[in-house]
Amino acid sequence: MPELSFQIEGVQAVPYAVSPLLGFDLRVTNRGTERIHTIALRAQIQIEATRRRYDAKDQERLGDLFGEPHRWGQTLRTMLWTQTSIVVPGFEGSTQTELPVPCTFDFNIAAVKYFQGLQDGDIPLCFQFSGTVFYESPTGGLQVAPIPWDKEAKFRLPLKPWKEMMDLYYPNSAWLCLSREIVERLNQHKVRMGTPTWEAMLESLLDGVAEGVNR
Secondary structure, three states: OOOEEEEEEEEEEOOOOOOOEEEEEEEEEEOOOOOEEEEEEEEEEEEOHHHOOOOHHHHHHOHHHHOOHHHHHHHOOOEEEEEEEEEEOOEOOEEEEEEEEEOOOEOOOHHHHHHHHOOOOEEEEEEEEEEEEEEEOOOOOEEEEEOOOOOEEEEEEEHHHHHHHHHHHOOOOOEOOOOHHHHHHHHHHHHHHOOOOHHHHHHHHHHHHHHHHHO
């Protein structure tokens, strides 16, 4: 039976995809002697938020996610980021393939708030693997076996590839998910004020709030 191990060796933004995509360089090694026919692989990716340090600016920017710093002992914990799956082609010994991870820029998502709230450094990730491996038996027949649930790989994701990816797909911009009722109210205000764009309308609202605070 195959003895599989997994390692993440790098990451980069994937250009020209339909939506933002990070490509993780995944190394799959079989310590056994069998020839691997194919692997139907699933990966659950968790953010191990407790495995890095946070300065005062990080704590301020992440307040919406974890609350006041004195509460972080209870609120700071591992978070599920996403799940993805691939089919690994056949190999003997070891192979490298790209593990694609779709990303979003929706600020209602906790992972996006976390990534955006950090200024620099890296993000500790844990990849937990499962799935099915198809391999050749010593007699040449095709065998099937599940991938044990204890198979995982640690990786520290530098913030730079994530920020480069978002700049590639959303240059100098971001987006928010709002209810239809709020969008309609904002649109009515935009029409009343005669502002040409949504950005100009929101800027005028923020200026009005700032003037009221400074009075």
